[in-house]
Amino acid sequence: MKQRIVWILLGFMVFMSSVVMAAPAENAAPGSRIKDLLAEWRKGDVKPAxxxxxxxxxxxxxxxxxxxxxxxxxxxRIDCINVVSPCWFRISSEDGTMSHAALSPDKDYVxxxxxxxxxVWALVSNSFDPDMTHRLLANPAGMKRAIDEIMQAVKKxxxxxxNLDFENIEEEDRDALSGFISRLGTELHKENKTFSVDVTFPGGSPNWSLCYDRGAIAxxxxxxMVMAYDxxxxxxxxxGSVASIGxxxxxxxxxxxxxxxxKLVLGMPLYSRIWKESDGVVEDVETLWMEDADRLVREKKLARVWDADAGQYYFEYQKNGQLCRVWQENARSxxxxxxxxxxxxxxxxxLWRRGFETADVWPVLAAELENSQR
Structure with a gap:
């Protein structure tokens, strides 16, 4: 009798094991199936269409x-611009939920x-939240839902x-991020949609640079889109400069x-910074739009000097006992x-971003883009 009970229990365990292994990933219990799925997501080797x-x-x-x-x-219309990227969406939860950013999506705008x-390539960010992103990239069901919601927005x-703008990511999530990007690219290409991804230059910090496998992303x-600023x-x-030419x-x-x-698109800043120093120590910093920088020069009657090493005009002035220094982005830079x-x-x-520029930026950009196509 005992032997019969043992055989019955063993049979039941084999049956239940097969059920769990066959279950969809989003319903699977923690264990080998989840580990296998995470390994698949981290490969980043799915070839896009x-x-x-x-x-x-x-x-x-x-x-x-x-x-x-x-x-x-x-x-x-700005003649040298052929793509706009409204910053509409962000992944806001590890379960892959996508929500609206500060600017709400608008079909009439499109x-x-x-x-x-x-x-129109709408931007999707990760809210620049490394902890949430880490949990998302460890969750196959969450990644699948994020991709599904992005695709629903594309169609809607x-x-x-x-334009995927995932930043401030743990270096250990590098391969998982590549896997997510690869699968999103596959889905977008099935619908004949364009897919662009924002990255920084190589060689920076773990969370802001080493987290990207640029070859896999490409x-x-x-x-x-390389964000050639900051x-x-x-x-x-x-x-110092926001983006010196060297x-x-x-x-x-x-x-x-x-x-x-x-495939490489050069991202450029339409802004500068005012560095406010006391005794050579930066105490405060302020973002400066192009028009505001020009206004400062006019109102304070400042003398600008072309800094050939930076590829920018430089000016400085004193205010409230602080030395204020600016490496200016303008049409020439x-x-x-x-x-x-x-x-x-x-x-x-x-270009980051619309509204920071002066009107003379567009003709010089148009000339350079035209020259690059000859």
Whole structure:
């Protein structure tokens, strides 16, 4: 009798094991199945379908805010821009839930922008939350849901593509991130949509640079947008340029060791920073739009000096006992950086962000993009 009971129990255990192994990943209990699925996600070796790149150079501008003067769907068309990226979505939970960012998605915006001749690649961020992102990338069901929700948004708003902006990620999640990007690229390409991914230059910190496998990302995406700015970020202890020309060019050269030139888009800043120092120590920093920098020079009657090493104008002044220092981004510095597009035959330009620029930026950018296509 005991032997019969043992055989019955063994049979039941084998049956239950087969049920668990056959269960969908999102319903699987912790154990070997989950480990297998995570290993699959971390491989990052799923090959995307044929991509969907533009016939010419990319001219993209990000749009995180709207007003009458800068709304890309309403304002007069900018000839050198062929893509707008409204900053609409963010993954807000480890279960893959996607929510709206500060700017709400708007189908009318898409229709109007497309009518003006722009492609619309909506931005999706990870909220720059490393802990949430770590849990998401350890959760196959969460990654699947995130991809499903992105694809639903693509269809709902009739988007031309997606710009993925995942930043501040644990270095240990590098392979899992590549796997997520690869699968998202596959789904987007099934719908003939363009996929671009934002990264930083190689060689930085674990959370802001070492977390990216740029070669794997380039294999999965149509474009890799390198954010060639924040050489001296807002929290820096030292004053300096946001994007000096030498730093940018060295970064481009490093990127090209991992990313094909025909996929690499050069991201450029439309802003500067005021560094406020006392006794040589940075005490405060303020973001400065191009128009505000010009206004400062006019109102304070400041003398600007061209800093050839930085590829920018430099000026300084005293206020409230502090030395205020600025390496200024303007049309001349943008033209100099944009010349790297033709020098290295890059895929185009991206600018952060709409509303920070002065109008003279667009003609010089147009000239450099036109020169790069000759």
């Amino acid at each position: 044929t991509g969907n790149r533009l016939p010419g150079k990319v001219g993209l501008v990000w749009q995180p805010r709207l007003d009458d003067a800068t709304d890309m769907s309403e304002a007069e 229709k109007k922008a497309q009518k003006k001749g722009y492609k 708003y009739d988007l031309d593509g997606i 294999a999965a995406a149509d474009y890799v 050489e001296h970020p807002g929290g820096s202890k030292y004053a 730093w940018v060019e060295n970064g481009v050269q490093a990127m090209l060791r991992e990313v094909p030139a025909e 943008i033209a100099l950086k944009a010349s790297l597009i033709s020098k290295y035959d890059l895929a185009g330009a991206a």
